[in-house]
Amino acid sequence: MKHAVEMLHDHQRRVLDQLVRMAACLNAPREEAMERMPPIRAALTDALRAYQLFKHETVFDPAVASGVEPRAGLGRSMKIECIAAGEMFRMHIMRCNAGATADDSWADHQAESRLTLNAMRRHVETEAEGVERLVMMTAPDRQVA
Numbered sequence: 001m002k003h004a005v006e007m008l009h010d011h012q013r014r015v016l017d018q019l020v021r022m023a024a025c026l027n028a029p030r031e032e033a034m035e036r037m038p039p040i041r042a043a044l045t046d047a048l049r050a051y052q053l054f055k056h057e058t059v060f061d062p063a064v065a066s067g068v069e070p071r072a073g074l075g076r077s078m079k080i081e082c083i084a085a086g087e088m089f090r091m092h093i094m095r096c097n098a099g100a101t102a103d104d105s106w107a108d109h110q111a112e113s114r115l116t117l118n119a120m121r122r123h124v125e126t127e128a129e130g131v132e133r134l135v136m137m138t139a140p141d142r143q144v145a
Contacts, residue, residue, distance in 0.1 A: 004058055004135045011051040012124055018044035019121050030106045033093050045093065045133055047119070052086055055079075059134045071137045085123040092116040 022044055025036045056079065065073025091111065 005088055007054060007058070008131060008135055011047070011054050012128060013045075014047040014112060015051050015124055016121065017048045019117050019124075023114065023117050026117075033101050041093070041096070048086070048089060049096060051124075052082060059131055063134050063137065073135065074130060075134055078127060078134065080133075083124070083128065085120065089116065089120060 018040065021040050022037075025033050027033075028036065048115050060075045060079040060082070062120070064079065066075075067074055095112070118132045
């Protein structure tokens, strides 16, 4: 059983590792990148989904439900930011699936993807302190299976 803070760091590490893998993939020539991208995109999506579920179920929802300020307010605002980041990523994936990786738009896709990956990395790094603080406020002794 792991402490919630260890689980948090594990999720963050997985997400950041996948962001690095995807960024490296974008540096490859289009044909090579198109071959390598689907499993990396799937792994990134899975890592982000697991991280988001962990944050909402273990951190944000208990903080909001506590009704205790400033914990509840911080949990609410961080939950909103998390949902916005997830929506930004989801919209990017939808554009990719709609043909944004075609030959004539590969350079645009690379640029947009780098912006999205950088935004996701900044989001994870920026929220790290707040999420850890909420974990400690909400469940200082909580063990997670």
